[in-house]
Amino acid sequence: MMNEEGFFEKVYKIVKQIPYGKVTTYGIIANYLGTPRSARMVGWALNASRIDNTVPAHRVVNKNGILTGKHHFNGTNLMKQLLENEDIMVSNNQIIDFENKIWNPLKELRSQ
Protein backbone atom coordinates (compact mmCIF):
# COMPACT_ATOMS: atom_id res chain seq x y z
CA MET A 1 0.00 0.00 0.00
CA MET A 2 1.45 3.29 1.04
CA ASN A 3 4.98 2.09 1.42
CA GLU A 4 6.70 2.53 -1.86
CA GLU A 5 4.67 5.43 -3.10
CA GLY A 6 7.50 6.58 -5.28
CA PHE A 7 5.60 9.24 -7.11
CA PHE A 8 3.82 10.32 -3.97
CA GLU A 9 6.98 10.54 -1.99
CA LYS A 10 8.43 12.85 -4.61
CA VAL A 11 5.43 15.10 -4.33
CA TYR A 12 5.70 15.20 -0.57
CA LYS A 13 9.34 16.07 -0.76
CA ILE A 14 8.66 18.98 -3.06
CA VAL A 15 5.67 20.30 -1.17
CA LYS A 16 7.61 20.18 2.05
CA GLN A 17 10.20 22.44 0.48
CA ILE A 18 7.70 25.14 -0.32
CA PRO A 19 8.91 28.22 1.59
CA TYR A 20 6.76 30.37 3.82
CA GLY A 21 4.44 32.70 1.99
CA LYS A 22 4.84 30.81 -1.25
CA VAL A 23 2.57 28.45 -3.14
CA THR A 24 2.81 26.14 -6.10
CA THR A 25 0.56 24.39 -8.55
CA TYR A 26 -0.06 20.78 -9.46
CA GLY A 27 1.24 21.37 -12.95
CA ILE A 28 4.51 22.78 -11.65
CA ILE A 29 5.07 19.85 -9.36
CA ALA A 30 4.13 17.40 -12.07
CA ASN A 31 6.48 19.14 -14.42
CA TYR A 32 9.24 18.93 -11.86
CA LEU A 33 8.64 15.22 -11.57
CA GLY A 34 9.09 14.95 -15.29
CA THR A 35 5.44 14.25 -16.03
CA PRO A 36 3.66 17.56 -16.64
CA ARG A 37 0.61 15.60 -17.73
CA SER A 38 0.24 13.91 -14.39
CA ALA A 39 -0.96 16.95 -12.51
CA ARG A 40 -3.89 14.83 -11.41
CA MET A 41 -1.50 12.44 -9.75
CA VAL A 42 -0.07 15.32 -7.79
CA GLY A 43 -3.51 16.14 -6.51
CA TRP A 44 -4.08 12.56 -5.60
CA ALA A 45 -0.75 12.36 -3.86
CA LEU A 46 -1.67 15.38 -1.82
CA ASN A 47 -4.96 13.74 -1.06
CA ALA A 48 -3.01 11.01 0.66
CA SER A 49 -0.52 13.48 2.11
CA ARG A 50 -3.18 15.71 3.53
CA ILE A 51 -3.19 13.40 6.52
CA ASP A 52 0.50 14.08 6.92
CA ASN A 53 1.15 17.24 8.90
CA THR A 54 4.59 17.55 7.40
CA VAL A 55 3.10 18.27 3.99
CA PRO A 56 1.79 21.84 3.68
CA ALA A 57 -0.79 20.85 1.09
CA HIS A 58 -2.54 24.14 1.64
CA ARG A 59 0.27 25.75 -0.32
CA VAL A 60 -0.60 23.71 -3.35
CA VAL A 61 -3.35 25.04 -5.56
CA ASN A 62 -4.43 24.67 -9.14
CA LYS A 63 -3.10 26.65 -12.04
CA ASN A 64 -5.62 29.39 -11.49
CA GLY A 65 -4.49 29.88 -7.92
CA ILE A 66 -7.79 28.53 -6.70
CA LEU A 67 -7.98 26.49 -3.52
CA THR A 68 -9.51 23.53 -5.23
CA GLY A 69 -8.61 21.25 -2.38
CA LYS A 70 -9.97 23.32 0.45
CA HIS A 71 -12.85 20.95 0.60
CA HIS A 72 -10.45 18.15 1.38
CA PHE A 73 -8.99 19.84 4.41
CA ASN A 74 -11.87 20.37 6.70
CA GLY A 75 -14.68 21.29 4.42
CA THR A 76 -14.28 24.75 5.84
CA ASN A 77 -12.09 27.77 5.35
CA LEU A 78 -9.17 26.08 7.08
CA MET A 79 -7.07 26.17 3.95
CA LYS A 80 -7.82 29.83 3.49
CA GLN A 81 -6.92 30.57 7.07
CA LEU A 82 -3.63 28.75 6.73
CA LEU A 83 -2.73 30.71 3.65
CA GLU A 84 -3.75 34.01 5.16
CA ASN A 85 -1.56 33.13 8.09
CA GLU A 86 1.33 33.13 5.65
CA ASP A 87 0.58 36.57 4.35
CA ILE A 88 -1.22 35.05 1.38
CA MET A 89 -4.50 36.78 0.74
CA VAL A 90 -7.34 34.62 -0.44
CA SER A 91 -10.57 35.84 -1.93
CA ASN A 92 -13.36 33.66 -3.20
CA ASN A 93 -11.15 30.60 -2.85
CA GLN A 94 -8.57 32.26 -5.06
CA ILE A 95 -5.12 33.52 -4.10
CA ILE A 96 -4.54 37.22 -4.58
CA ASP A 97 -1.41 38.15 -6.50
CA PHE A 98 -0.98 34.47 -7.16
CA GLU A 99 1.65 34.90 -9.87
CA ASN A 100 3.85 36.74 -7.41
CA LYS A 101 3.59 33.98 -4.86
CA ILE A 102 4.26 30.99 -7.08
CA TRP A 103 7.25 28.92 -6.08
CA ASN A 104 8.86 26.92 -8.85
CA PRO A 105 10.97 23.95 -7.68
CA LEU A 106 12.49 23.72 -11.13
CA LYS A 107 13.73 27.24 -10.79
CA GLU A 108 14.36 27.52 -7.07
CA LEU A 109 15.97 24.15 -6.52
CA ARG A 110 18.10 24.59 -9.59
CA SER A 111 19.56 27.82 -8.27
CA GLN A 112 20.61 26.18 -5.06
Next chain:
DNA sequence: AGTATGACAGTCA
Protein backbone atom coordinates in the same frame (compact mmCIF):
# COMPACT_ATOMS: atom_id res chain seq x y z
C1' DA B 1 -4.73 -7.57 -16.69
C1' DG B 2 -8.56 -4.47 -16.91
C1' DT B 3 -11.47 -0.93 -15.01
C1' DA B 4 -12.24 3.09 -12.13
C1' DT B 5 -10.71 7.15 -9.88
C1' DG B 6 -8.26 11.63 -8.95
C1' DA B 7 -7.22 18.43 -4.85
C1' DC B 8 -5.56 18.93 -12.99
C1' DA B 9 -4.85 21.01 -17.56
C1' DG B 10 -6.13 22.09 -22.01
C1' DT B 11 -9.41 22.42 -25.76
C1' DC B 12 -14.06 22.79 -27.87
C1' DA B 13 -18.97 24.18 -28.16
Next chain:
DNA sequence: CTGACTGCCATAC
Protein backbone atom coordinates in the same frame (compact mmCIF):
# COMPACT_ATOMS: atom_id res chain seq x y z
C1' DC C 1 -17.30 33.22 -19.86
C1' DT C 2 -19.25 28.71 -18.51
C1' DG C 3 -19.90 23.87 -19.04
C1' DA C 4 -18.34 19.45 -20.68
C1' DC C 5 -14.97 16.18 -22.74
C1' DT C 6 -10.52 14.47 -23.57
C1' DG C 7 -5.74 13.57 -22.44
C1' DC C 8 -2.23 11.72 -19.58
C1' DC C 9 -0.12 9.36 -15.71
C1' DA C 10 -0.14 6.58 -11.53
C1' DT C 11 -2.56 4.10 -7.80
C1' DA C 12 -6.43 1.19 -6.03
C1' DC C 13 -9.69 -2.49 -6.46
